[in-house]
Amino acid sequence: MRLTMTVNGAEQVLDDVWEGESLLYVLRERAGLPGSKNACEQGECGSCTVYLDGAPVCACLVAAGQAAGRDVRTVEGLADGDELDVVQQAFLSAGAVQCGFCTPGLIVAAHDLLERDPAPDDATVREALSGNLCRCTGYEKILDAVRLAAARRAEVRS
Amino acid sequence: MSTPTRSAQDLSVPIAGGVGASPDRPDGILKVRGEFAYSSDLWTDDMLWGATLRSPHPSARIRAVDLTAAVAMPGVYAVLTHEDIPGPHKHFGLERIDQPVLAIDRVRYQGEPIAIVAADHPETARRAAAAIVVDYEVHEPVTDPRAARADDAPRVHEDGNVVRYARIRRGDPDAVADVVVRGEYEVGMQDQAFLGPESGLAVPALDGGVDLYVATQWLHGDQRQIAPCLGLPESKVRLTLAGVGGAFGAREDLSMQIHACLLALRTGRPVKFCYSREESFFGHVHRHPATMRYETGANRDGKLVYVKGDIVLDGGAYASTTTAVTGNAVSLGAGPYEVPNVTMDVWGMYTNNPPCGAMRGFGSVQAAFAYESQMDRLADALGLDPVELRLRNALHEGSSMPTGQVLDSAAAVREILTAVRDLPLPADPGPVRDPLALPGGAGNTTHGEGVRRGVGYAVGFKNVGYSEGYDDYSTARVALRVLGGEPVAVVTTAAVEVGQGHVTLQQQIARTELGVEKVVIPPADTGVGSAGSSSASRQTYLTGGAVQEACRRVRQRVFDLVGGDRTLELTGGKVVTAAGETVADLVEVLGDETVEETVEWHPRRTRELDPETGQQSFAHLQFGFCAHRAVVDVDTELGLVKVVELAAAQDVGKAMNPEAVRGQIHGGSAQGMGLALMEEIQVSGGKIRNPSFTDYLIPTILDMPPMAVQVLELADPNAPYGVRGAAEPPTISAGPAVVAAIRAATGRPVDRVPIRPQDLID
Numbered sequence: 061m062r063l064t065m066t067v068n069g070a071e072q073v074l075d076d077v078w079e080g081e082s083l084l085y086v087l088r089e090r091a092g093l094p095g096s097k098n099a100c101e102q103g104e105c106g107s108c109t110v111y112l113d114g115a116p117v118c119a120c121l122v123a124a125g126q127a128a129g130r131d132v133r134t135v136e137g138l139a140d141g142d143e144l145d146v147v148q149q150a151f152l153s154a155g156a157v158q159c160g161f162c163t164p165g166l167i168v169a170a171h172d173l174l175e176r177d178p179a180p181d182d183a184t185v186r187e188a189l190s191g192n193l194c195r196c197t198g199y200e201k202i203l204d205a206v207r208l209a210a211a212r213r214a215e216v217r218s
Numbered sequence: 219m220s221t222p223t224r225s226a227q228d229l230s231v232p233i234a235g236g237v238g239a240s241p242d243r244p245d246g247i248l249k250v251r252g253e254f255a256y257s258s259d260l261w262t263d264d265m266l267w268g269a270t271l272r273s274p275h276p277s278a279r280i281r282a283v284d285l286t287a288a289v290a291m292p293g294v295y296a297v298l299t300h301e302d303i304p305g306p307h308k309h310f311g312l313e314r315i316d317q318p319v320l321a322i323d324r325v326r327y328q329g330e331p332i333a334i335v336a337a338d339h340p341e342t343a344r345r346a347a348a349a350i351v352v353d354y355e356v357h358e359p360v361t362d363p364r365a366a367r368a369d370d371a372p373r374v375h376e377d378g379n380v381v382r383y384a385r386i387r388r389g390d391p392d393a394v395a396d397v398v399v400r401g402e403y404e405v406g407m408q409d410q411a412f413l414g415p416e417s418g419l420a421v422p423a424l425d426g427g428v429d430l431y432v433a434t435q436w437l438h439g440d441q442r443q444i445a446p447c448l449g450l451p452e453s454k455v456r457l458t459l460a461g462v463g464g465a466f467g468a469r470e471d472l473s474m475q476i477h478a479c480l481l482a483l484r485t486g487r488p489v490k491f492c493y494s495r496e497e498s499f500f501g502h503v504h505r506h507p508a509t510m511r512y513e514t515g516a517n518r519d520g521k522l523v524y525v526k527g528d529i530v531l532d533g534g535a536y537a538s539t540t541t542a543v544t545g546n547a548v549s550l551g552a553g554p555y556e557v558p559n560v561t562m563d564v565w566g567m568y569t570n571n572p573p574c575g576a577m578r579g580f581g582s583v584q585a586a587f588a589y590e591s592q593m594d595r596l597a598d599a600l601g602l603d604p605v606e607l608r609l610r611n612a613l614h615e616g617s618s619m620p621t622g623q624v625l626d627s628a629a630a631v632r633e634i635l636t637a638v639r640d641l642p643l644p645a646d647p648g649p650v651r652d653p654l655a656l657p658g659g660a661g662n663t664t665h666g667e668g669v670r671r672g673v674g675y676a677v678g679f680k681n682v683g684y685s686e687g688y689d690d691y692s693t694a695r696v697a698l699r700v701l702g703g704e705p706v707a708v709v710t711t712a713a714v715e716v717g718q719g720h721v722t723l724q725q726q727i728a729r730t731e732l733g734v735e736k737v738v739i740p741p742a743d744t745g746v747g748s749a750g751s752s753s754a755s756r757q758t759y760l761t762g763g764a765v766q767e768a769c770r771r772v773r774q775r776v777f778d779l780v781g782g783d784r785t786l787e788l789t790g791g792k793v794v795t796a797a798g799e800t801v802a803d804l805v806e807v808l809g810d811e812t813v814e815e816t817v818e819w820h821p822r823r824t825r826e827l828d829p830e831t832g833q834q835s836f837a838h839l840q841f842g843f844c845a846h847r848a849v850v851d852v853d854t855e856l857g858l859v860k861v862v863e864l865a866a867a868q869d870v871g872k873a874m875n876p877e878a879v880r881g882q883i884h885g886g887s888a889q890g891m892g893l894a895l896m897e898e899i900q901v902s903g904g905k906i907r908n909p910s911f912t913d914y915l916i917p918t919i920l921d922m923p924p925m926a927v928q929v930l931e932l933a934d935p936n937a938p939y940g941v942r943g944a945a946e947p948p949t950i951s952a953g954p955a956v957v958a959a960i961r962a963a964t965g966r967p968v969d970r971v972p973i974r975p976q977d978l979i980d
């Protein structure tokens with residue numbers, strides 16, 4: 061089938077998409093955007109988290125056809141050119157990145173959280189990120205990163 | 219032939235920060251942007267996808283394999299079985315070459331690869347693999363490793379079921395003690411559960427060889443095993459590291475490497491493999507399950523008199539690293555304590571269960587659950603505080619191990635135990651509590667009734683580097699030259715970055731030794747000598763040592779260029795005197811010249827344990843120690859546990875990168891806690907029942923408590939910068955501390971991990 065969708069602000073027209081493919085597969089293997097990760101492909105790890113029409117979803121659970129005509133934003137679409145998004149910079153500065161395989165999904169999830177709740181307490185952060193597995197960090201520095209990102213966003217606004 | 223479009227990354231962003239600082243990771247920007255190329259991201263225009271047909275049976279003879287339907291499928295380019303392996307080897311293995319690349323006439327575990335397929339779409343490849351018809355004669359699997367020791371037990375391999383039996387006989391085997399405690403303990407099968415699936419891309423080369431881009435823990439270890447199966451010299455099997463999404467031991471053994479190379483060489487096209495999560499559970503080895511019987515004797519004053527241990531480790535169908543895991547369990551099995559009389563017997567066994575091998579903690583994790591449980595039992599029997607009992611028996615510098623090895627550098631058991639003990643305890647929550655913070659969490663299963671708090675302690679230790687006579691070494695090539703008007707160091711090694719931050723560390727060392735800011739780390743590949751594996755907590759010590767030595771030789775040659783004064787220093791891109799006066803600018807001294815040195819760096823050589831007595835004065839290069847204090851709330855009515863806090867103290871010799879060290883302690887602690895509370899591959903009848911993240915649970919951010927960390931720096935004078943391997947010790951003590959806290963809260967014995975709710979209620 062032919063699939064047309066908007067990805068990171070640009071229209072993508074993809075041909076020969078097999079109906080059984082997921083949005084994650086199409087992004088990674090057909091659209092040249094492998095930033096969203098494929099750690100489980102069954103909705104358990106959150107490494108594939110992307111925005112679909114502004115709402116975070118597991119791209120592995122979305123059939124490619126369901127994304128037709130819709131707006132997708134991936135981790136590759138967060139930075140403004142060379143300028144990292146505040147959340148990306150915070151993950152880097154806080155040492156929240158080890159192997160980094162969980163990072164794209166966590167950054168999208170944390171980005172979404174801070175859009176909704178600019179000053180979340182720790183319990184809220186834990187709840188919001190509980191669908192994103194990380195095997196390397198024990199999550200301590202991921203919490204640090206979200207706290208840091210929230211603080212920096214507050215600075216920018218004030 | 220095409221090279222992958224998503225491959226080598228230029229890790230050359232200038233970042234200040236030498237040894238002792240915590241600079242940003244050079245791969246960090248790529249990782250947060252989603253642009254870092256993991257092995258699963260590799261891609262070329264003309265690539266094919268590989269898939270694997272695996273045995274559904276733990277033990278069977280293969281009567282026939284019919285490939286007809288698979289070969290006939292449109293889009294399928296090759297279907298291979300063991301008959302297509304050029305050889306001379308058709309087997310591989312890290313310590314013992316016993317594992318078939320593709321099954322030959324029989325299968326020994328569920329998930330054993332039988333045939334491989336290359337096709338133009340991953341789904342086509344999977345369907346073709348599923349269309350292969352195998353005629354099995356199914357056998358009763360050998361699943362009990364203790365029973366497998368019997369002479370008349372059915373044999374998994376012709377030469378018997380014992381991979382290794384190791385023992386220690388020290389002191390008086392008949393020593394008697396005032397107080398004796400006994401216990402039987404069991405550790406379930408843990409999975410490394412890295413997030414990045416097994417994957418890679420094999421590209422056939424014009425010279426008849428193959429280039430493999432892969433996520434592994436040891437490029438040269440892979441190369442040594444792959445080449446003889448392809449009928450190629452090692453020089454024609456070139457490996458380049460692709461981005462690694464975690465490892466924790468699971469990438470020490472080969473998975474898809476030989477399969478991808480075979481298919482690429484057969485089809486003449488690049489072939490990519492990427493396992494699904496389910497396949498990953500069958501595609502790598504796990505942590506050895508263990509059953510352990512211990513008897514510990516002590517005097518009334520709490521001094522240990524003897525430890526007797528009997529440990530059986532289930533190695534599953536193939537040897538993998540079972541011999542070394544057995545060696546660790548036997549030599550570290552009495553714990554980080556002074557024990558005059560030790561009798562230890564450890565068996566590493568073959569069964570038809572899933573193969574087990576390396577996982578963070580490697581033989582020490584299992585034993586620590588037993589020896590720390592025994593210490594708590596003993597403290598109870600003596601009426602002593604559990605920390606006090608440990609302090610009275612703690613190893614220290616100059617102590618003798620049960621092997622007879624004398625500890626020749628700091629053994630900070632007392633220091634780390636007192637450090638965690640003295641940290642303030644989390645505040646008493648009071649009577650009214652948020653259900654989210656209680657056991658059961660969002661399940662809203664309690665409002666605090668039946669919830670009891672407990673505090674527990676544990677300490678553990680681990681050998682660093684390869685042991686028992688293995689010639690451990692690493693190789694580094696360091697070049698210093700002028701690039702774009704500034705001095706640049708290029709550090710080339712084959713050391714694998716698995717996430718731990720080794721690339722950052724190499725840059726830090728070069729900055730400190732050569733006084734330049736810009737350090738380039740080219741992708742790790744087999745174009746330089748072996749670095750050994752990223753395992754055994756060894757890379758900072760080993761490759762760190764090699765990089766340091768290569769830098770120092772480069773520095774000496776620079777000093778030779780300005781007259782050979784050995785008291786000079788390199789700093790800020792200048793050659794300076796000890797008094798800080800500038801002698802010359804590095805840019806001018808170097809001119810067009812590249813000063814390059816390659817070093818193969820060997821630490822002190824360890825030696826083998828005596829097979830009769832397990833005695834050896836230098837079986838291990840170094841030891842790392844970590845202690846934990848866990849605070850838990852247990853719902854004693856439902857058997858649910860909430861870990862409230864998990865504090866750690868660890869001696870790392872020198873915190874080369876303090877934040878990276880803390881990250882290792884956090885992550886290692888989480889894995890230890892996971893083993894105590896939730897992580898188990900459930901195997902029955904030789905079959906894995908839960909091969910998914912739906913059913914194999916690892917800690918989420920809701921499960922993890924705050925983790926206070928104390929890092930001690932008691933230098934090891936024998937190690938580069940005084941460093942002590944840091945990655946594994948936290949995984950060893952975290953679990954036993956959590957279990958101790960649960961015992962304190964419930965009064966129940968708890969002799970098996972992971973703990974199930976039914977273990978905590980009547």
Ligand code: FES
Pocket residue numbers: 097098099100101102103104105106107108109118119120121
């Ligand atoms: S890959 Fe989508 S949730 Fe794991």
Ligand code: FES
Pocket residue numbers: 156157158159160161162163193194195196197413463464717
């Ligand atoms: S950093 Fe490796 S999984 Fe999170």
